[in-house]
Amino acid sequence: MDRRALVLAAARELALARGVIPSLNETAAAAGVSKGGLVHHFPTRAALVQGLAMAALEEVDTAMTAAAGEGSAAETWLRMSVPTGEDVAVFRAMAIAHRAVEAPGDAVATASQEAIARWEAMIRDEVGDAGRARVIRLVGDGLFANVIAGIEPAPTAAELDALLGSLLPAGGRGGR
Template identity: 45%
Template sequence: MSTRDTILQTARNLTIEAGVVPSMDVIARAAGVSKGGMMHHFTSRAALVEGIAREAILDMDDALDTAAAQGTAVETWLRLSASREEAALYRAMSIILTDHASLTDTLLQQAAESTERWERLFAAETGDPVTATVVRLLGDGLLLNTLADDAEHDIDAILQWLDRRSGT
């Protein structure tokens, strides 16, 4: 694993554990790199948060691509949306990510493109683009409920309801 990847993985893990994005010093120490070495890869905390966000998008892409090959993209999306780990990461980053001044247009574009790509996977699985949008929004709602510590979701019941609606 490259130094950059080690820093990102360490930052992500610490963020999930702490519930906030730690300082650059804390992350550098935990990753086993000097502050200068870390700054070589991430010139600011905002750049590091962007890196974490990009990695999270890529991880979701990988998970959904794998699931789509098995015909389980919808289920995977809903289960990941309701996971405490995803919620903890999103909660910690949400304050920084809502500051559009600290985000690049590239990251915002990447997030929008990912959402479109995921909806296409859901549409291919369900056979209906409207159902795909409902699935994406349902996942977004599950994430928000999990952020509010309402993590009791009956994903199986939701999937059964979706199956009945789509006739599969």
Template identity: 40%
Template sequence: MTSPPSTRDRLLDAFSELLVAAGSRGATLDAVAASAGVSKGGLLYHFGTKDALVDGLLERFRRMAGEDARDMRTAPAGATEYYLRTSVIQQGDPLSRTAVAVLHLAQGGDPRAADAFTAATEEWRTAIEEEVGDRVLSRVVQLVGDGLWAGSSIGVAPDDLDDVVAGVAAVLAAARAPRHAGPPA
């Protein structure tokens, strides 16, 4: 049996949900406290300012993204397949929910959020590159995964994910195949 989330985690969850639903302006300290079922004093005990709340969310995102990159590197099917399959957002996925919240902050002009998201995407891309052995190919894989993520974030889940994964594997194999110089002259 799992223990209930800590007050700090409930506050970060509420902040994430409000950022996604109402943007940074709607994610006020009062709204976060109310959504988390915590008094404003309780929120201020954990996060003295909205900036501290942002910092807490970014710290959570960095930790989660780092754990995800580690999982990619040790996934039995490999980093590429792991990235593609986990790019399809599952309802309630904590990393996706946190990533979308961080993106909202970045889109709102928060450079700390933009830096955190950039660092995470680079870490994921590097994990793919370690497997495929090529920077450009790792970026192509990442772009396919990003498309899957963007589509599923608005409710357009692919019904052919297995085919997409197989197609990416075929493209990678073809790109790595030795090239012939053509017929002799």
């Protein structure tokens, strides 16, 4: 694992443990790197938040690309939209920190907009309808937002299966 990845992993673990994005000093200590080594990759806390967000986008992009290749982009999107366990704490911390340190139009917002358009296109290609793809994408967004904000708990597996059955084409998940 390179230093940048090591720093991001340490920041994620600290965010899990504390529910907030750690300081640069805390992150450097947890990663076992010097502050200078950390600052080389993330000169500010805002840059660290951006790094965490971009890593999360890359993880989702990898999963969605693989799912699209298997014909299950819509199902994968909805299942990934329900954060569980440790992910809830990390995403809450990232959301709070991101809003506190970033301005609209930043690199993360642009990358997020591009990724969402790409993922929605994958869903559209699978379900064959732009309107249905948008609804599926927005339902996933709503599930994610409600869990992260603590508005409602994550749906149970049975509830999520029922939702998938309502949104996806008859005859199977992901258009299969």
